[in-house]
Structures are given as structure tokens and as C-alpha cells.
Amino acid sequence: MVVIRSIISLLVVACAFVQNLYAETKGKAKLLVNAYHQDGDGGDQIYSHDKSQKVTVFEPMLFIDYKIDEKTTVDAHITFDAWTAASDKELDGNTGASGEGIGGQSRTGGRFGIKRDHKEWAWGSSFGVSKEYDYRSLSFGGNLEGRFFDENFVLGISPQLFLDQSKGFDLRAEKTGEFKGRVIGALDISGSQLLSPSDILQFGYTFIHMNGSLNNISNSVIVDTNPYGNSYSRVEERMPHQRVRHAFSTKWVHGFSDEFGMHLSYRYYFDDWDVKSHTAEVGLRLSYNDDDTLIMPTYRYYDQEQASFYDKRFATVQPNMTADSDLGTFTGHRYGINISHVYGDKQIFGIDLLDFGMSYGVYHYTRSNDLDYYLGQFSFFFDF
Numbered sequence: 001m002v003v004i005r006s007i008i009s010l011l012v013v014a015c016a017f018v019q020n021l022y023a024e025t026k027g028k029a030k031l032l033v034n035a036y037h038q039d040g041d042g043g044d045q046i047y048s049h050d051k052s053q054k055v056t057v058f059e060p061m062l063f064i065d066y067k068i069d070e071k072t073t074v075d076a077h078i079t080f081d082a083w084t085a086a087s088d089k090e091l092d093g094n095t096g097a098s099g100e101g102i103g104g105q106s107r108t109g110g111r112f113g114i115k116r117d118h119k120e121w122a123w124g125s126s127f128g129v130s131k132e133y134d135y136r137s138l139s140f141g142g143n144l145e146g147r148f149f150d151e152n153f154v155l156g157i158s159p160q161l162f163l164d165q166s167k168g169f170d171l172r173a174e175k176t177g178e179f180k181g182r183v184i185g186a187l188d189i190s191g192s193q194l195l196s197p198s199d200i201l202q203f204g205y206t207f208i209h210m211n212g213s214l215n216n217i218s219n220s221v222i223v224d225t226n227p228y229g230n231s232y233s234r235v236e237e238r239m240p241h242q243r244v245r246h247a248f249s250t251k252w253v254h255g256f257s258d259e260f261g262m263h264l265s266y267r268y269y270f271d272d273w274d275v276k277s278h279t280a281e282v283g284l285r286l287s288y289n290d291d292d293t294l295i296m297p298t299y300r301y302y303d304q305e306q307a308s309f310y311d312k313r314f315a316t317v318q319p320n321m322t323a324d325s326d327l328g329t330f331t332g333h334r335y336g337i338n339i340s341h342v343y344g345d346k347q348i349f350g351i352d353l354l355d356f357g358m359s360y361g362v363y364h365y366t367r368s369n370d371l372d373y374y375l376g377q378f379s380f381f382f383d384f
Contacts, residue, residue: 026354027066030381034059042370043087044312044323045219047171047234052086053325053371073115081107081132087218107132111139121146134167134176134217158188169217171236182212198255208245215239221323222313237322240309245271261285274308275327292342292357302332302367325369336363338377346382354383 036057043053062078084104113126121144128139145156162184168177190204219237251265267279283298306329309320340359345352361377 027064027384028381029065029384030063030379032061032063032377032379034061035376036373038371038373040325040369040371042325044325045216045221045237046087047218047220048087049234050086054086055083056085057081057083071117073117075113075115077111079107079109079130081109085218105133107135109137113141115143120148120151135164136179137162137164139163152194153191155191156189158190160184160186160188162186164212166213166215167217168213168215169236171220171234176217180213182210182214184211185209200253202251202253204247204249206245206247206249208243210243210245212241214241214243216324219322219324221311221321223315223317223321224313225316235317237324238318238320239322240273240320243271243273245269259287261287273327275305277302277304279303289341292344294340295337296339297337298335300332300334302334304331305329325371328369330367330369330371332365332367334363334365336361336375351384356380356382 034057036055036059038053038055038057040053041051043051046052059079059081061080063075065073065075067073082104083106107130109128109130111126111128113124115122115124123145124143126139126141128137128141130137130139139160139162141158141160143156143158145154147154162182164182164184165179166182167179169175170177185208187207188204189206190202192200192202195201215237220234221237222233223235224233247267247269249265249267251263253261253263255261262285263281263283265279265281267277269275269277269279279300279302281298281300283296286295287293288295307322307327309318310322310324310327312323314321338359338361340357342355342357344356345354346356347353348356358380359377361375363375363377364372365375366372
């Protein structure tokens with residue numbers, strides 16, 4: 001709660017400062033708080049053999065958009081994460097081989113961008129940074145968008161580059177290692193076509209190339225014939241140094257009336273690790289009180305085929321091997337609902353907040369290889 005109060009105070013001070021300097025400009029702000037809890041006993045990758053995948057995450061996120069002039073907008077996205085995980089107790093980066101583990105962890109990250117909007121096209125660029133105990137990242141992104149046929153058709157392309165570093169874990173020494181490099185390049189191509197006054201068709205393609213250290217610090221595998229000549233049956237997972245990923249997606253949005261709409265979406269994913277997946281989602285949008293209240297229930301289905309080097313147990317050491325349940329074969333179902341309401345213009349601490357609103361969301365996800373999670377969301381938002 002101290003973190004949230006600090007963010008709210010910072011947000012209020014920032015809005016007051018902007019209003020004093022630029023009375024004629026307009027910005028948007030949103031504080032989103034995620035509370036996530038995951039549990040399951042299907043974690044064959046866990047060091048302690050107990051298979052517990054219990055994780056609890058608390059995540060406040062702050063979004064600010066500020067319009068400098070008619071064509072230029074700057075934005076910021078700041079994230080503070082704090083979490084505890086059962087598997088982290090096996091990692092001993094702080095105290096050598098004492099066996100106490102690293103306990104809770106946290107992450108701080110931010111992304112900052114600028115966008116120039118012209119009548120028929122727009123461009124943008126961004127810079128991001130993120131840091132946590134065993135992972136740190138620098139990111140650079142861009143976006144170019146074209147609008148055609150009286151803006152009925154929109155086409156966009158977004159390249160991204162991530163310069164990441166991650167730690168490994170020496171299972172025999174019970175100690176985390178040094179940071180190792182990881183380079184990720186991504187390219188998103190997206191488009192949308194207005195089919196009718198009540199129908200929109202969207203489509204997209206994503207390409208991702210990953211190179212470097214792709215191991216997960218908390219993952220291990222059971223090997224029957226141990227290469228170290230001792231009683232330990234677990235060794236660190238061994239991952240390829242490269243991964244090429246592809247995803248194709250489409251989404252249809254239809255409005256039955258001004259108060260009722262729905263969307264259907266589908267995504268197909270595959271990569272050179274032989275992971276393949278299908279994702280389908282349906283969502284409804286119910287509007288009340290002249291669009292001041294929105295109710296949005298959703299259902300998502302997910303089906304995945306495992307990586308070629310995945311197994312729960314290995315007879316001998318292989319060049320590539322993982323027991324990570326996220327890379328196994330499973331199906332998943334997610335159910336959720338989000339409700340938002342705009343209360344109108346408010347004055348808080350002497351600051352004029354326009355279109356002040358709040359939203360609430362609850363989601364439950366369950367998958368066939370013994371993993372469940374619950375996600376609760378709360379946010380408030382306003383213009384200034």
C-alpha cells in the first residue's frame with residue numbers, strides 16, 4: 001500500500017505541474033494494479049522435487065500520455081513488481097551455500113516514447129529499461145502507421161530490439177552465476193479494415209528472433225545417469241542458443257447495436273523448437289448509461305504442443321533438454337470479466353480531473369498440466 005500511495009502522490013504532483021505550465025494541453029493518466037496468484041503441482045522443473053509452482057505477484061503500473069501539440073504525444077509506462085515464488089527458495093544468490101534462498105523478489109521497469117501523428121500516417125519511437133535480481137533489459141522500439149481509403153484501412157509495422165542479460169544457477173555449487181547476454185529482435189505487422197459501420201477485421205503477424213543465453217535460472221531436469229558422478233539426480237536445463245518464433249492472428253469485431261458488441265479472435269503460433277499453439281477468444285461488450293458503464297466478459301481457449309527437447313525425465317544428458325511445464329503439451333481455459341465506469345469530471349486536491357473513472361477485472365485460468373492462476377485488476381483513470 002505504501003507503493004500505491006507513493007505512486008498516487010507522484011501522479012497528482014505531476015498532473016498539477018503540467019496543468020500549471022500548459023493549461024491548454026490535455027493528457028491521460030491511468031494507474032493499474034494487478035494482484036496475481038498461481039498454484040499447481042506440475043512443475044517437474046523445480047529443484048526441490050516438490051513440483052510446487054506457487055507464485056504470488058503484486059504489480060502496480062502507471063501509464064501517462066501527454067499531448068505536447070496537435071501532432072506530438074509523449075508517453076510513459078512505469079512498472080513496479082514484487083513477488084514470492086516457491087521455486088525461488090532453492091536459489092541462493094545472496095548468502096552463498098547457506099540454503100536460505102533469495103526470498104521475495106522485485107522488478108522496476110519503465111518505457112518512454114514519443115509519437116508524431118499526421119493526417120494519413122504516424123510514426124513513433126520508444127526506449128525501455130527493466131531490472132530485477134536475475135534479469136535486466138534495455139529495449140528500443142519504433143512504429144510506422146499508414147492510413148488509406150479515408151482511414152478505412154490502417155497498416156502498421158513495429159520493429160523492436162531487446163538487449164537483455166540473465167543469470168544462471170549452478171546446481172552443484174548452489175550459487176547463481178554471472179549475467180549472460182541475450183539479444184531479441186521482434187517485428188510486428190498489423191492491419192485493420194473497416195468492413196461496414198458495425199464490422200472491423202484486424203490481422204497481424206509477429207516475428208521474433210532470440211539469440212544468446214535462453215535458460216531459465218529456476219529450471220532443472222532429472223537425469224537418471226548423472227554426469228557428475230555423485231548422488232544428485234538433477235542438472236540445469238540445457239536450451240538452444242537460438243529461437244525463431246512466428247505468430248499469425250486475426251480478430252473480428254461486430255457491433256449488434258450501440259450498446260452491444262462482441263469480438264472473435266484466433267492466433268496460430270509456431271517456432272523452431274517445435275512448439276505449436278492455437279488460441280481462440282470470444283468477448284462481449286455491454287454498454288450502459290450512455291457508454292459510461294462497460295461490462296466485458298471474455299473466454300479464451302489455448303492448446304499447445306510441446307518442444308522437441310521437453311520431457312519430465314531424461315535417461316542421459318542431452319544437448320538440449322527441459323522439463324519446464326510451460327514448454328510441455330497442455331490445454332488451457334481462461335474466464336474473466338472487466339467492469340469499468342466513468343464518473344465524470346472531478347476535482348481532487350484542487351486538481352481538475354476530466355472523465356474520472358474506475359475499472360475492476362477478475363480472471364481465472366486453468367490448464368491441463370496442473371497449473372491454475374487467479375488475476376485481480378483494479379485501476380482508476382482520468383484526463384487532465
